Amino acid sequence: MQIDVHIHLSSPEIKGDRPSLLIREPALKLLYSSVEAKMASTEDVLATLKENGIDKALVGGFPFQDEDCARRYNDWLISECQKHPDILYPLVTFDPRASFAIEMARYYLDNGAYGLGELCVYDEGLTPRVLENLSAMCLMCLHKNAPILVHVNEPIGHDYPGKAPIELKEIYSLVKASHGAKLILAHFGGGLPFYASLKKELKETLKTVRFDTAAMPFLFDPISLKLAAQLLGPQYFLFGSDYPLLDAKRYRKYLAASGLTASDCDLIMGENARAFLGL
Numbered sequence: 422m423q424i425d426v427h428i429h430l431s432s433p434e435i436k437g438d439r440p441s442l443l444i445r446e447p448a449l450k451l452l453y454s455s456v457e458a459k460m461a462s463t464e465d466v467l468a469t470l471k472e473n474g475i476d477k478a479l480v481g482g483f484p485f486q487d488e489d490c491a492r493r494y495n496d497w498l499i500s501e502c503q504k505h506p507d508i509l510y511p512l513v514t515f516d517p518r519a520s521f522a523i524e525m526a527r528y529y530l531d532n533g534a535y536g537l538g539e540l541c542v543y544d545e546g547l548t549p550r551v552l553e554n555l556s557a558m559c560l561m562c563l564h565k566n567a568p569i570l571v572h573v574n575e576p577i578g579h580d581y582p583g584k585a586p587i588e589l590k591e592i593y594s595l596v597k598a599s600h601g602a603k604l605i606l607a608h609f610g611g612g613l614p615f616y617a618s619l620k621k622e623l624k625e626t627l628k629t630v631r632f633d634t635a636a637m638p639f640l641f642d643p644i645s646l647k648l649a650a651q652l653l654g655p656q657y658f659l660f661g662s663d664y665p666l667l668d669a670k671r672y673r674k675y676l677a678a679s680g681l682t683a684s685d686c687d688l689i690m691g692e693n694a695r696a697f698l699g700l
Contacts, residue, residue, distance in 0.1 A: 427661025481512035538570025633661030
């Protein structure tokens with residue numbers, strides 16, 4: 422089985438009202454001001470899954486700051502995924518700092534959400550106020566046995582749209598505050614897996630944490646996956662495409678160049694997610 426845990430799905434409202442949303446929603450403006458930045462419809466997502474032999478996908482939207490916009494999108498997302506059961510699994514999305522975030526998370530986890538994500542903050546790090554809300558939402562997900570996908574990124578290197586000023590210690594603080602929920606850290610966890618070589622504590626703390634591959638071909642040399650798999654074990658890594666940014670074909674080339682065994686590549690492309698999420 423092959424599973425993509427990180428896809429962004431755009432509703433007809435978002436695609437049809439893109440210029441207006443770019444004005445009202447800072448995160449969308451940051452990511453989608455360029456006309457070259459693609460948005461994916463349900464049809465686009467289903468087509469890429471079929472073309473690339475992906476059986477299931479976790480799909481979500483964007484970190485909306487407007488409550489009405491977030492609610493309309495997440496209502497649509499859950500309804501849309503119900504049309505494609507056992508293929509599309511909805512992760513509800515909003516700005517985790519928003520005044521409505523906690524109640525919205527609770528409502529949707531009780532009303533059709535598979536989980537939460539990708540929860541993003543681009544203009545600040547994982548500050549105490551952000552961590553407090555994320556920790557509370559992790560606890561909700563623990564009680565529902567639901568996954569939570571959180572945006573993190575590498576703290577050094579080149580800048581790009583969506584790169585937040587996150588420090589490695591903040592990422593680790595999130596891990597420690599996750600209450601043992603099924604936490605997926607996007608974008609290779611900002612490089613956190615490499616620190617498994619330093620302390621026995623880290624491996625123990627990461628038992629219920631996984632790292633997705635989203636955007637890794639842009640950020641990390643392919644050998645990074647092999648080295649991290651040697652440090653932590655290949656079971657800690659999940660295929661996430663960040664589609665429509667990239668599709669599965671790019672990741673298969675990336676995995677082939679990593680030096681991982683074929684069996685480890687199969688784990689990352691789906692079997693790890695199947696076991697971790699119970700799909």
